[in-house]
Amino acid sequence: MTFLLAIVIGVLYATAMFLMLRRNIVKILLGLAVLGQAGNLLVFTAGGVVAERGQAPLIAADETVLTPPAQDPVPQALVLTAIVIGFGVMAFAFTVFKQAYRATGSDDVHALRDPAR
Amino acid sequence: MSPLGDLVVLPMLVPMATAIACLLVWRHGGLQRGLCVVGSVVHLAVGLRLLAGVLEHGVLATSVGDWPVPFGIVFAMDVLSAVMVVLTGIMATAVSIYAIADIDDERVRHGFCPVFQTLIMGVSGAFTTGDLFNLYVQFEVMLTSSFVLLALGSGRRQLVGAIKYVTLNLLASAIFLAAVGLLYGMTGTLNMADLSVALAGERARLAPEMVTMIGAMLIVAFGMKAAAFPMFFWLPASYHTPPAAVSAIFSGLLTKVGLYSLIRMFTLMFTVNLGWTHGLLLLLAGITMIVGVLGAVAQGEIRRLLSFQIVSHIGYILMGLGLMVALSPVAAPGGDPEAARAAVALALTGAVVYTMHHIVTATSLFLIAGTVERVGGTGRLERLGGLTRTVPALGVLYLVAALSLSGIPPFSGFWAKAALVKSGLELGQGAVVAAALVTGALTLYAMMRAWSEAFWKPAPPPEAGGVDERDRPGPMHPRERRLRLGPIVGLALLIVTIGLLPGPFFGLARRAADQLLDPASYVAAVRSIESPRPDWPEVRERLERRRAAEGGARGEGPDASAVEKDGRAADDAAEAPGAAADAAAAPVAVPESAPVPEVAP
Numbered sequence: 001m002t003f004l005l006a007i008v009i010g011v012l013y014a015t016a017m018f019l020m021l022r023r024n025i026v027k028i029l030l031g032l033a034v035l036g037q038a039g040n041l042l043v044f045t046a047g048g049v050v051a052e053r054g055q056a057p058l059i060a061a062d063e064t065v066l067t068p069p070a071q072d073p074v075p076q077a078l079v080l081t082a083i084v085i086g087f088g089v090m091a092f093a094f095t096v097f098k099q100a101y102r103a104t105g106s107d108d109v110h111a112l113r114d115p116a117r
Numbered sequence: 118m119s120p121l122g123d124l125v126v127l128p129m130l131v132p133m134a135t136a137i138a139c140l141l142v143w144r145h146g147g148l149q150r151g152l153c154v155v156g157s158v159v160h161l162a163v164g165l166r167l168l169a170g171v172l173e174h175g176v177l178a179t180s181v182g183d184w185p186v187p188f189g190i191v192f193a194m195d196v197l198s199a200v201m202v203v204l205t206g207i208m209a210t211a212v213s214i215y216a217i218a219d220i221d222d223e224r225v226r227h228g229f230c231p232v233f234q235t236l237i238m239g240v241s242g243a244f245t246t247g248d249l250f251n252l253y254v255q256f257e258v259m260l261t262s263s264f265v266l267l268a269l270g271s272g273r274r275q276l277v278g279a280i281k282y283v284t285l286n287l288l289a290s291a292i293f294l295a296a297v298g299l300l301y302g303m304t305g306t307l308n309m310a311d312l313s314v315a316l317a318g319e320r321a322r323l324a325p326e327m328v329t330m331i332g333a334m335l336i337v338a339f340g341m342k343a344a345a346f347p348m349f350f351w352l353p354a355s356y357h358t359p360p361a362a363v364s365a366i367f368s369g370l371l372t373k374v375g376l377y378s379l380i381r382m383f384t385l386m387f388t389v390n391l392g393w394t395h396g397l398l399l400l401l402a403g404i405t406m407i408v409g410v411l412g413a414v415a416q417g418e419i420r421r422l423l424s425f426q427i428v429s430h431i432g433y434i435l436m437g438l439g440l441m442v443a444l445s446p447v448a449a450p451g452g453d454p455e456a457a458r459a460a461v462a463l464a465l466t467g468a469v470v471y472t473m474h475h476i477v478t479a480t481s482l483f484l485i486a487g488t489v490e491r492v493g494g495t496g497r498l499e500r501l502g503g504l505t506r507t508v509p510a511l512g513v514l515y516l517v518a519a520l521s522l523s524g525i526p527p528f529s530g531f532w533a534k535a536a537l538v539k540s541g542l543e544l545g546q547g548a549v550v551a552a553a554l555v556t557g558a559l560t561l562y563a564m565m566r567a568w569s570e571a572f573w574k575p576a577p578p579p580e581a582g583g584v585d586e587r588d589r590p591g592p593m594h595p596r597e598r599r600l601r602l603g604p605i606v607g608l609a610l611l612i613v614t615i616g617l618l619p620g621p622f623f624g625l626a627r628r629a630a631d632q633l634l635d636p637a638s639y640v641a642a643v644r645s646i647e648s649p650r651p652d653w654p655e656v657r658e659r660l661e662r663r664r665a666a667e668g669g670a671r672g673e674g675p676d677a678s679a680v681e682k683d684g685r686a687a688d689d690a691a692e693a694p695g696a697a698a699d700a701a702a703a704p705v706a707v708p709e710s711a712p713v714p715e716v717a718p
Contacts, residue, residue: 039291043298085257100276
């Protein structure tokens with residue numbers, strides 16, 4: 001499972017980098033979005049995946065503590081926070097990119113040079 | 118534990134309350150501006166009180182929600198944090214006063230004041246947090262606010278600048294988050310004090326290349342945010358586009374948060390492979406200085422020139438941190454460790470003084486540049502001129518800040534540079550010292566060229582490119598004059614005070630540096646936070662057992678699990694100082710060539 005996730009993360013990072021190196025600002029945005037997902041998946045995987053014998057980190061009714069083996073809940077909390085932050089930031093980034101497209105009339109990064117004054 | 122400990126969160130809460138108050142009076146722009154100033158002054162007062170508390174009681178720390186350490190989010194304040202918070206308060210006060218004159222009503226209607234305060238909240242939070250993931254969150258609070266401040270007003274130039282800024286900073290955040298995830302996967306903790314012990318412990322020593330790789334990721338992420346070479350180009354591409362008040366607070370504080378994080382990470386946590394990580398930082402410092410100042414020399418617009426100067430002078434602060442390389446056992450095999458340690462302490466002291474000096478000077482220069490643009494009608498140096506006659510006071514203030522930036526006595530920059538150069542020479546790092554001196558000379562050249570262009574030469578006639586009489590903005594109203602020049606005069610006085618009375622500032626920086634070099638007090642303060650909640654011994658016990666079982670299953674042998682247990686046992690407050698001292702001593706005691714036990718796949 002970890003091995004599979006590692007490959008997925010690698011592919012996501014490669015895709016994100018490829019997209020971010022394009023000249024089209026929409027592709028750069030998509031690259032940023034994919035990059036965020038790759039990072040989230042990396043945090044999730046690095047926290048340890050116990051898929052074979054793992055359970056959701058729920059404490060049974062008659063227990064006071066978590067019974068292992070269970071998935072570590074901390075990386076999940078981190079990823080959740082990161083997703084929420086990423087959502088807000090991406091929404092803002094989309095707005096700025098759209099406004100810039102309106103102002104410059106182009107979706108090419110070369111149009112983003114500082115105009116001579 | 119001092120009763121002040123719980124107040125460590127105040128530097129975050131005050132700006133948050135101010136931002137909320139500003140939102141409540143959304144329709145009243147004038148009131149919002151007033152609240153913004155009042156909030157900043159209260160923030161400064163809180164910062165000063167906490168600084169006094171830290172000097173009196175040592176490191177202050179609190180665990181939010183009273184969760185037992187290391188499970189809760191910890192806020193901790195040592196001398197460096199406190200100094201940074203105080204500087205944040207001073208800059209916020211100066212800039213919020215200046216903003217009354219500089220920021221137009223349109224921007225205030227769209228929420229300049231609350232966003233400015235959330236920026237201060239994020240910056241203060243980043244300076245005080247003791248939790249790595251919380252640092253990421255604070256960075257995002259700060260970045261999101263800065264995105265809005267940068268784009269607010271939506272001029273074409275601003276949007277174009279904002280795209281570069283947003284993209285690069287999001288990339289840096291993603292790398293930072295990945296590093297946090299890997300670090301958690303490796304150590305099982307996010308608490309910085311806990312990480313400090315874990316990374317110096319046996320388990321981390323089993324995988325030094327992993328620690329170094331995560332360290333490298335953090336250098337990339339924070340280096341980008343601090344605008345160090347090679348990822349600095351977003352800064353000069355964006356800092357000159359928003360109103361001067363915004364670029365002033367950015368230039369003073371935002372890159373410093375990146376630098377602060379680098380200093381925190383690479384003194385508290387990543388001291389295992391000093392030769393590699395700090396050697397890299399030192400190399401980057403030298404290149405950053407030279408590349409930045411060469412960029413500044415080539416610029417023809419005042420705020421672009423200053424942006425490159427910021428990049429360049431980030432290098433000096435990095436140099437102070439990078440000089441810690443001398444503590445590596447490989448760097449000076451035959452040297453005198455005591456002398457090296459003293460010189461490194463001086464280097465870190467220099468870095469802290471330089472940070473103080475640079476925050477004040479950079480903010481002041483950007484405020485001056487904004488006033489130059491306001492009076493002269495343009496920021497292009499060849500079109501400006503004759504400002505010594507129109508606003509003589511501004512010429513003097515610019516000279517004070519510019520000479521201070523170049524390191525000319527009796528201004529603040531001189532002493533900071535002197536300390537860095539002296540320690541660099543003592544440690545035999547001739548190359549970076551040469552880079553620092555050359556950069557100082559080129560800075561003087563670039564700043565004086567701007568002075569003679571904008572202030573000294575007569576204003577060029579319109580046919581030679583000068584600003585037309587009709588386009589020239591009117592002279593400043595007395596009230597506007599007070600609001601613009603008042604904060605600049607205050608900052609100039611601070612620059613002169615640091616220059617003429619460096620003693621107390623060096624004393625403060627020295628205490629900060631001593632704490633940085635010996636993380637034991639930080640670790641002990643965090644670990645001794647008392648929690649009224651039960652300590653859940655059974656949770657801890659199970660965690661230990663699970664870890665031990667995992668260690669065995671992964672083939673790390675009995676060694677790893679034994680050490681793990683050791684590390685957990687050190688959670689006990691009574692044992693903490695001893696364990697922490699071990700942590701501090703470990704990087705020096707371990708030779709780089711320590712045999713690494715075979716790890717089965």
